[in-house]
Amino acid sequence: MSCSITLKKLSYKNEANELFKNIDLNVGHEEKVAIIGANGAGKSTLLKIIAGLNFCFEGELQLFHNPIKNKKEYEKFRSDVGYLPQDVNDYFLCPTVIEDVMFNLRAKGEAKEEAYHKAILMLEELGISHLKDRIIYELSGGEQKIVALAGILITKPKILLLDEPTNALDTQAENRIIEILNSIKKSMIIVSHHKSFIDKLAPTIYNLSCNELELI
């Protein structure tokens, strides 16, 4: 199987606890995988490791079959990975929604008009055109989460890592996200507490519990 993400005997301990030990995981090309688990089980930590934000692990992380041990080795793949953190409070770099959604495209050298056009389409697709000129820090938590997702999807990463993507979203927004994520053909890992949300999205579900990743 062609794998986008592979974990081999991955172990991690923080100062206080061992969070997971000898975890194996394969996420195939365009496969959607969900991870559930109790508060503090280590789900966000695992996602941060896969997102290249923490290299203090033992074992092996591979992206597209390439072993990655450190930040330098990760850089080659960074633009292939879109990571939505659980808390998007400190996530934004621009004052307004449209500027922030355009930002990553502009950073990649895309012309302003083209980036603006794509950002407008992305806001439409996510149903948040009405937020276009709003100041991000005046938006609700749920609105901020969708804006952050827009800023990620617009760069068309090959892998999506989503930490509680529907946290703080109302039912209508959640259904919109389900529809959009279902229509996207990418490799995805979704961390969520909402089993009903995951059931509509990811055929493969793991439970992170007692240091182990168990297929359920």
Ligand SMILES: Nc1ncnc2c1ncn2[C@@H]1O[C@H](COP(=O)(O)OP(=O)(O)OP(=O)(O)O)[C@@H](O)[C@H]1O
């Ligand atoms: N930066 C940090 N420094 C120290 N401990 C941390 C840090 N981040 C997380 N932890 C601890 O690591 C453990 C796992 O946290 P993590 O956020 O990965 O769990 P989680 O499964 O995502 O939880 P939740 O479902 O509540 O979001 C927790 O005990 C947490 O307190």
